Amino acid sequence: MPSTIDRYIFREITIPFLLGMTAFTGALLMGRFLKIAEMVVAKGVPLSKICLLIAYLLPSFALVTIPMAFLLAILLAFGRLSADSEIIAMKASGVGLSRLMAPVMAFAVITAISTLAIAVYAVPAGNTSFKELLTKAIEGNTDLDIRERVFVDTIPGLVIYVESYNSNSRTMKGVMIQDDRKPENPLTIFAGRGTVSIDTRSRRAHLLLEGGSIHNIHEDSYRLVNFREYELNLKLDQSIRAISRNELDMSLAELNAGINGSAKDPRLRKDMELEYHRRFATPFACFVFALAGVPLGIQNRRSGKGGGFAVSIGLLIVYYIVLSAAKTAGEKDLLNAALAMWLPNVIFLALGGWFFFRSAQEKSVLGPLAPAAIADFFVKIFSGAGKTR
Incomplete structure (x- = not known):
């Protein structure tokens, strides 16, 4: 049976998680919506089909936004608990950091399973349906889409x-x-x-x-x-330009078949192998963010919600930079496909474990890399230089 503390922390995470999902999905949707408007709205496609096209895009967005929103929710929730000294009160009552991780890990299980289901089933189905509907929408157009003082290249060549x-x-x-x-x-x-x-x-x-x-x-x-x-x-x-299927539109069975020999192009086979492992590595990121987010949120006492948002964006940027670099290395055969997709999780899992260990010892999670420590280091250097003179 979940205790009062479990339910309380779970509720604290839920609200910012939903807000984060809405914000991140809206931000991703804006970039794609402009392309949809350019390709579809100008051709007189009904609003109902445009809404359906957007709905088909949502699973591919959710694959990214769920882990992002989860990290943001953890940082905001524990930042608020720490700022109001509720973490101190819980520790004084004998509730350790490991005990506080229980509801967070329960939430991580829910988000990881949801992300896995979306990655395995919803994303390929949504991408395929999106391309099919887009093709039909373009086929239904019976005009050249001529516009004044605009270079129109609707017909190839x-x-x-x-x-x-x-x-x-x-x-x-x-x-x-x-x-x-x-x-x-x-x-x-x-x-x-x-x-x-x-x-x-x-x-x-x-x-x-x-x-x-x-x-x-x-x-x-x-x-x-x-x-x-x-x-x-x-x-x-x-x-009607041919809208071909790629590895993002394939089911796990199709990816597995292509990896094992049905794909003749070596580059396509490598892309399929990377995509296969990505669909399992991305959901696991929820556990990585849970381990790293809790100690970072507790340390973020003074900066409030704005600081929590900044920390989450910074951590996400670093994570996806490492992921992009690892994927590029995988595409160039510098790394095995499985290692390329799982390497960011391994790195941040170790980093999160270090954060958790230092936070459990009531130390700064960044240790010698903390801003205060860096400032003190430079003060000592300049004060020593002044004495030398």
């Missing part, structure tokens, strides 16, 4: 620029088209005006250009053709 465009009459003025669909024979087309007509059944667009010229530069030759009328036929299906 073709860039269209117009000075003015009337969407009602579908008339253009000041047209420039760069046609690189045949790389060996690139064309640059200029026209004073033009008209666009769309055949929705055949999904074809017809551009009737008037009063212009075609410029062709091939090797050492240059050719100029002036025209009164020039018709350009385009197939709208070409505007």
Whole structure:
């Protein structure tokens, strides 16, 4: 049966955890939402599909935000308990630091299991559904998405620029088209005006250009053709770029099969191996953050919530820098894939153990690296220099 202290600490962690999840998810969503708006909203996709696309992205966000929010919650909760001297009161009542870790570890188990389930099942399903819905949304578009004074490259190998465009009459003025669909024979087309007509059944667009010229530069030759009328036929299906599946969209069974030989490309096999181990290493980070977060939160007496947030962001930045460096080393075969993905956890687990040991002894968790110790070190150096003179 959980004691009153367990329930109290558990509740103290829960509220900042939910707030942290909301804040971190919103921050990650803003960056992706701009891309979704650029790719989808301009093509007239309904709001319901846009919301569904965002929902499919949430599992990949949660894989990162759950450990982040958990660390923030621990630092804020124990920072508040320490600032109000409640930690001192608990210790005076015979409640040691190891006993305070029990509810934190229980919360870590919940977050780790949730993150593991999301990594194994929700992320590949969400990524696959996102790409499928995005493809269907683009396929449903029956326009060239021509905009005034914007270089439109909806169709691969073709860039269209117009000075003015009337969407009602579908008339253009000041047209420039760069046609690189045949790389060996690139064309640059200029026209004073033009008209666009769309055949929705055949999904074809017809551009009737008037009063212009075609410029062709091939090797050492240059050719100029002036025209009164020039018709350009385009197939709208070409505007659908192939959205291929990668290791992030694969289930554990698919990753395992690719690692064991079905993936012919060595680089793809390495990426699949790294992704396989990442899906287990990321949930384990919850236990690492629990061990490191509690002593750091207790030490953070004076700076309050702002200090807790700053410490959490700093620790997360260092963690993900180490993770990124280890992953790069794994991609370049400098490290084994399993070691590359688990190395940050091993390093921070050892660091967290050191923090916990020093905190249990009522010492500064940073020891000789603490700001006060560093300041005292420099004071001694400069005072010694002054005496020498």
